[in-house]
Amino acid sequence: MEVFKTEHRHFIIYKPYGYLSQFYSNSKQQKSKFFLGTLYDFPQSIMAIGRLDEKSEGLLLLTTDGMMSNYINSQKVEKEYYAQVDGDISLKAIETLKAGVEIGFEGKKYITKPCKVFKLGAVPDLPVRQQKIRDDRHGPTSWVSIVLNEGKFRQVRKMTSAVGYPTLRLVRVRVGAIEIGSMRSGDVIEVEEFLG
Incomplete structure (x- = not known):
């Protein structure tokens, strides 16, 4: 930058x-x-x-x-997000996210660009959110890091839903x-x- x-x-x-x-x-x-x-x-x-x-x-x-x-x-500047997703995300889902998935954007189908994705080994140290998120008593959740060079409307949420793991909480942690x-x-x- x-x-x-x-x-x-x-x-x-x-x-x-x-x-x-x-x-x-x-x-x-x-x-x-x-x-x-x-x-x-x-x-x-x-x-x-x-x-x-x-x-x-x-x-x-x-x-x-x-x-x-x-x-x-x-698209020169990376944006990194931590997403808490519903379920214990699979390696297959992570690989699919990395390669690019089909999402809807402005009424059309759009294939996301290849990106960096990995599962976090621990819950990140983030501020407690004002609105409660359901806890693991209602089923497992997991955290992933997603690094994008693009930024379509609600892109991360649409991406995780496309592979079967809806986003419960989304925090941008880095820009460049x-x-x-x-x-x-x-x-x-x-x-x-x-x-x-």
Whole structure:
């Protein structure tokens, strides 16, 4: 990843579960929703670099620099997700995910690009989610790391469902060389530059 150091402002945040990747409501139907603007006094021209859907959480980069946003959204920058899936995911399912699976995107069939996938050996150290996730008394779950160079709408969720293991919790933990580390849900860190 290139170094971007300008008069622009940049933030690294841990988007909480239940928040939209936008800063304010633009419709009456969204009045009961949670927005990033309630986490911090962001500058007016701020934008999210890529999005996380309402039920997803984790690392989100924010900037006032449109050129940097375009670069990071390009396929040059890896995004890593930890997904808790329903069931003890099989090696066959992992190999299928790696090779690419068919998902629906904008009303059409789409084959995902080859990616890196592996099963995590232990439950990752992540903040407790506000909304309870069913526990192993209702059947086993497992955690996988999925590293993508693309980002279709709800892609990881669609991918794990396509191989028979629906996603229960989804956390983005890395964008390029920027990692979530020990950040907690709702944390906001302003940085001078994004390095990668």
